[in-house]
Amino acid sequence: MHKSDILIIGSGIAGLSFALHIAKERPDLSICILAKADKAESNTRYAQGGIAVVLNKLTDSFQQHIDDTLKAGGGLCNKSVVEMVVKKAPERLKELIEWGVEFDKKENGKFSAGLEGGHSQARILHHQDTTGLEIEKKLLLYSRQFPNVKIFQHHFALDLITDTNHSVCYGATVLNQKDHTIDIFTSRVTILATGGSGQVYKTTTNPTVSTGDGVAMAYRANVAIENMQFIQFHPTAFYQKGQSPSFLISEAVRGFGATLVNKKGQRFLFDYDTRGELATRDIISEAIYTELKKSGEEHVFMDCRHLDLTNFKTHFPNIYSYCLKVGIDISNDWIPVAPAAHYQCGGIAVNKKAQTSIPNLYACGECSCSGLHGSNRLASNSLLEAVVFANEAGLHVLQTIDTFEQPTNFEIESVREQTVDSKRINEIKNEIQTLMIQKAGIVKIQTNLQEARQRLIKIENIIFSEFKGNAPHTDLWELKNLLAVAKLIVSQSLQYITKKETLTKHNKQLYHSL
Ligand SMILES: Cc1cc2nc3c(=O)[nH]c(=O)nc-3n(C[C@H](O)[C@H](O)[C@H](O)COP(=O)(O)OP(=O)(O)OC[C@H]3O[C@@H](n4cnc5c(N)ncnc54)[C@H](O)[C@@H]3O)c2cc1C
Known part of the structure; x- marks a missing residue:
């Protein structure tokens, strides 16, 4: 049994930045971080575009960023949360820089801010087109300075341990993927920072680790889960038949001037917005979906041929070289793109x-x-949300941790990971992913x-019938988690559709009674 505070x-960015807050303030507290694969493998490391922060108060304002976020969120954001996140962004950015993260600057030494869809101003700070990799690497590096932070790679959290009323969490049961043992990790406080669930869908930009484990674990522990109906599809994932995850062509490329065309070379997005x-993203993904339904094609194209190539290569070296590697010279060729599941807007319900x-x-x-x-x-609000909420959680934990006791010893049966028929598991996983894209996708x-x-x-x-009695195994557990998340979505x-219909009916009745 492992014990930590x-x-x-x-x-990823959420777990690491939370750890750094606590580690700095309380060297006496032991902090244990679990990663189910290599410690750097996460959605974070693939983030391209950057992080949204209002810095230039002459051309931009908090209010504009707030308005853009509220508008993108379709009237369903929590306004006071939006205000908190936008206003705390500059502080958190400063901290990321103190922790070693580098963001691109212009020749005059000021930050180079990019423009992305839904933003009324250029406010996206980036590190070329590999912002997430820079953040992941630097936070991991910085965390090595703290002897009280220990990272356990290839440790797969299976389930949360709670009391019978689900009113206290004592830690989690964990599968060590290297020696195949199952152990208990107890703690005074537990943080779920398990990332997204893009793998529920056949086409996604998310890496294979993104199987919604945190949501599934929390759900099994009776924790409230909200808004799982809002899965964001990114409109411009590189289209390669049968390839998953899909390589992303960042939002910032459209901000840089790239256009979307159908196979006849016609732009179509102004017909929609x-x-x-x-x-x-929701509007563009739905527009592409409608165009593809009409044409029977599988993708549309992104046209970058009119853009300044030298500048493009400076801003997007990763995208440029990926395209070249697969035979697309962006100065001559269109890039085939189609929407892919990208971001889980809902999840485990939390307060501020x-x-x-x-x-x-x-x-x-x-x-x-x-x-x-x-x-x-809204594009590039996700890395921002992660650092703001990790900090808020950190402050709260620092105030309260001494009131939580270390759980007393637990006994578990000695269970080892058991081999499974991985081919069969893959078949079932494939079926879930295909079903979800066909029946619960963009529209x-x-x-x-x-x-x-x-x-x-x-x-x-x-x-249940094929794997009944099987001891935990990563593939099997991920399959169970994917199924749980699919069912929640x-x-x-x-429920959302029914609620919307009831509301519309109610509004109509109200209207008629006026
Ligand atoms: C291709 C791509 C591009 C993106 N670009 C941007 C962008 O430009 N700007 C932006 O704001 N957002 C972007 N996003 C979204 C953003 O990257 C993510 O929302 C964010 O990084 C999530 O961070 P996180 O720390 O919550 O989770 P992650 O970074 O996904 O980390 C999850 C961690 O949880 C671990 N884990 C999961 N399950 C278990 C388990 N059962 N046991 C143990 N460990 C587990 C994983 O091993 C991993 O370490 C992008 C996403 C993708 C996929």
């Missing part, structure tokens, strides 16, 4: 201190639902969702 599940290529419905269980980053994003996240309609719900129940029975989508 603080157990953090996840080593006056902002054209700079509309928000990142507390879940269990007081000593926190959640931050993509696995959480803070109220910032509403129905659609969600009631009949499709009902069909998905029926099929998911059948799949659940299949898993479908059921919360159905």
Whole structure:
């Protein structure tokens, strides 16, 4: 059994920045971070565009960033959370820089800020087009300065340990993927920072680790989960048939002037929104979806041929070289692009201190639902949300940790990981992913969702009967987690549609009675 004061599940931007806050202030507290793969593997490391921060008060303002976020979120954001996150952004940026993260600057020494869809001003700070990799690397490096932070790579958290009423969290059961043993990690405070769930869908920009484990674990522990119906599809994932995850062509490329065209070379986005290529992701993804339905094609194209090539290579060296590697010379060729599942806007419900419905269980980053994003996240607000909420959680934990006791010894049966039929698990996973893209993807309609719900129940029975009694195994657990998340997406989508219909009916009645 491992004991620590603080157990953090996840080593992306949310988990690491939370750890650094505590480690600096309280060297006496032991902090244990779990990562289910290599410690750097996460959604964070693939983030390209950057982090949204208002810095230039002459051309921009907090209010504009707040308004952009609220507008992107379709009226469903929590306004006071939006205000908090936007206003705290400069402080958190300063801290990231103190921790070693470098952001691109112009020749005059000022930060180079990019423009992205849904933003009324250029306010995206970036490190070329590999901002996430820079953040992940530097936070991992900085964390090595703190002897009280210990990272356990290849340690897969299976389930939270709570009391029978789910009112206290004592830590988690964990599978050591190297020696195949299962152990208990106890803690006074536990943080879920497990990232997203893009792998629920057949086409996604998310790496294979993003299987929604945190949401599934929390759900099994009776913790409140919200807004899972709002899965954001990124409109411009590089289209390669059968390739998953898909390589992302950042939002910032459209901010830089790239256009989207159909196979006849016609731009079509202005038919859907006056902002054209700079509309928000939900609008562009739905527009592409509609165009593809009409044409029967599988992708549209991004045209970068008119852009300054030298400048493009300076800003987007990673995207430029990826395209070249797969035979696309962006100065001559169009890039094939299509929407792919990208970001989980909902998740584990948290308050402004990142507390879940269990007081000593926190959640931050993509696995959480803070109220910032509403129905659609504004580009580059996600890294920002993670650092702001990690800091808020850190402050709260520093105030309260001494009131939480270390749980007393637990006994667990000695269980080892058991081999599974991974081919069969893959088949079932494939079925869930295909079902979700077809029936609960960009456009969600009631009949499709009902069909998905029926099929998911059948799949659940299949898993239960085929793997009954099987000891935990990473592949099997991820499959169970994907299924749980898929069911949440479908059921919360159905509830949302019904609620919307009731509201519309109610509004109509109100209107008629006026
Ligand atoms: C291609 C791409 C580009 C993006 N670009 C941007 C951008 O430009 N700007 C922006 O703001 N956002 C961007 N995003 C979104 C952003 O990167 C993520 O939302 C953010 O990095 C999530 O951080 P996180 O710390 O919450 O989770 P992650 O970075 O995903 O980290 C999750 C961690 O949890 C661990 N974990 C998961 N399950 C378990 C388990 N069962 N046991 C143990 N450990 C577990 C993983 O190993 C990992 O360490 C992008 C995302 C992608 C995929």
